[in-house]
Amino acid sequence: MSLPHVIVLATGKGGAGKSTIARSLAAHWLSTRHKPAVVDADPQASIASFHDPEGLMKAIALKADPEVETVHQSIQELSERHKPVIVDTAGFRNQTTVMAAINADLVLIPLKAAAEDVREAIHMYELIQELNGTPEREGRPIEAFMVLTMTTPGTVIARHVRKELEGNGYPLLAAEVTQRVAYPEFSMRGLSPSIVEPDGAAARDIAALAAEITKKFGTRHVVKAA
Secondary structure (H helix, E strand, C coil): CCCCCEEEECCCCCCCCHHHHHHHHHHHHHHCCCECEEEECCCCCCCHHHCCCCCCCCCCEEEECCCCCCHHHHHHHHHCCCECEEEECCCCCCHHHHHHHHCCCEEEEEECCCHHHHHHHHHHHHHHHHHCCCHHHCCCCCEEEEEEEEECCCCHHHHHHHHHHHHCCCCECCCCEECCCHHHHHHCCCCCHHHHCCCCHHHHHHHHHHHHHHHHHHHHHHHHHC
């Protein structure tokens, strides 16, 4: 198994849970003795605005950089001292998102179980495949996984979306980020369940997501390197 060095959260629609997942994964990997960092490349600064440099997540290095001209440098500088570097992007497709994706080992595409989210997730996945054809990524293809967010387990719509995406060959993770009040409650303090309630249901969801990311990325990386 291998942990991606740079993980970018990206989709062309707001409200899909990018910032929540970025913050939550960083907190999880901090709690498991890694050295995560976050680049907040969202112009709304959803993570940077609430980050407390003296709080429980102060060990997570954070840089706000929504600029297409400099986001590459920010990612590279943090990558020299931290792993993983997790990049949150805007709730719409812009050139900063594209530049961040070019620098990613993995692009994680969150989507809710809704038709518009599915469409935007597919568009983002197709963009990643286009980027893999550029000189910058020659011989180093960007991995891309989709993840369902804000789900209620067992609902018909979630099962339908999963069946549709998997049936068409899209890489949808088995782990889901379910609808839980812990995420918005803790985010208002710049915190995450893995730090505040490490034994809680939300923290277990994030741990399952992190484990699957590491396993799938590591497996594909080994296969391609062979």
